[in-house]
Amino acid sequence: MFDRDWFTWHELYDTPNSKLARRLAAVREQIAAALDDAPPGPLRAISLCAGQGRDLIGALAGHPRAADVHARLVELDERNVVAARAAAERAGLPGVEVIAGDAADATHYLPSVPADLVLLCGILGNLTLPGVARLVEHCTQLCGTGGSVVWTRHREVPDPVPWICDRFDENGFERAYLSEATVDHGVGRHRFLKDPQPLSPGTSLFRFVGHDRLINGAAPWWT
Numbered sequence: 001m002f003d004r005d006w007f008t009w010h011e012l013y014d015t016p017n018s019k020l021a022r023r024l025a026a027v028r029e030q031i032a033a034a035l036d037d038a039p040p041g042p043l044r045a046i047s048l049c050a051g052q053g054r055d056l057i058g059a060l061a062g063h064p065r066a067a068d069v070h071a072r073l074v075e076l077d078e079r080n081v082v083a084a085r086a087a088a089e090r091a092g093l094p095g096v097e098v099i100a101g102d103a104a105d106a107t108h109y110l111p112s113v114p115a116d117l118v119l120l121c122g123i124l125g126n127l128t129l130p131g132v133a134r135l136v137e138h139c140t141q142l143c144g145t146g147g148s149v150v151w152t153r154h155r156e157v158p159d160p161v162p163w164i165c166d167r168f169d170e171n172g173f174e175r176a177y178l179s180e181a182t183v184d185h186g187v188g189r190h191r192f193l194k195d196p197q198p199l200s201p202g203t204s205l206f207r208f209v210g211h212d213r214l215i216n217g218a219a220p221w222w223t
């Protein structure tokens with residue numbers, strides 16, 4: 001059950017210099033930086049609530065490590081799944097696999113963990129704060145040692161981005177990048193320094209509440 005039309009939401013990316021277009025550019029830069037830092041050999045990437053995959057597919061297109069990457073994108077809206085598969089094909093990226101399903105179900109990621117790159121883009125603002133804390137904790141089961149989590153969160157007042165950084169810190173991640181506080185979109189990249197924990201099939205990683213329900217008080221962020 002969707003709280004909004006997540007297919008048309010992606011049209012905002014097509015408006016040059018829109019908040020979302022600028023966020024996309026920043027996310028692609030951080031994905032490219034993570035790939036630049038990654039060890040040689042095959043790489044595994046996962047994207048939760050991947051939408052049309054514009055971030056990862058855009059960053060991989062033309063990147064020297066593109067052929068090394070096997071990516072598993074999980075997205076619920078079938079229209080976005082179709083769009084992401086088509087974009088991967090157009091970009092010549094056979095290693096990009098797009099799964100239609102519930103991204104909260106850990107079972108989807110079992111073949112792809114521990115991952116070198118975990119994308120949590122456009123997702124944290126749709127979770128309660130305890131839900132964000134739980135998902136960051138689950139990143140210790142998704143991300144391999146030295147791997148990166150690239151994440152986004154809009155910076156509405158009260159700005160939760162410093163709090164999110166603290167959650168990464170306390171779970172064994174170090175901050176590799178954080179966008180300036182004055183920029184309206186928050187983009188972060190954290191590297192995992194510890195050994196990954198086992199991921200149990202069937203674990204529910206998060207509950208996607210939806211930004212609109214969170215701001216209208218139906219399910220406030222802090223509940």
Ligand SMILES: C[S@@+](CC[C@H](N)C(=O)[O-])C[C@H]1O[C@@H](n2cnc3c(N)ncnc32)[C@H](O)[C@@H]1O
Pocket residue numbers: 006007009048049050051052053054055074075076077080101102103104121122123208
């Ligand atoms: C804000 S968009 C972000 C899309 C993409 N990650 C990006 O940043 O461009 C949120 C996406 O989450 C998807 N979504 C919502 N609940 C989901 C779930 N339980 N499993 C998989 N995808 C979900 C929506 O269909 C939508 O495409």
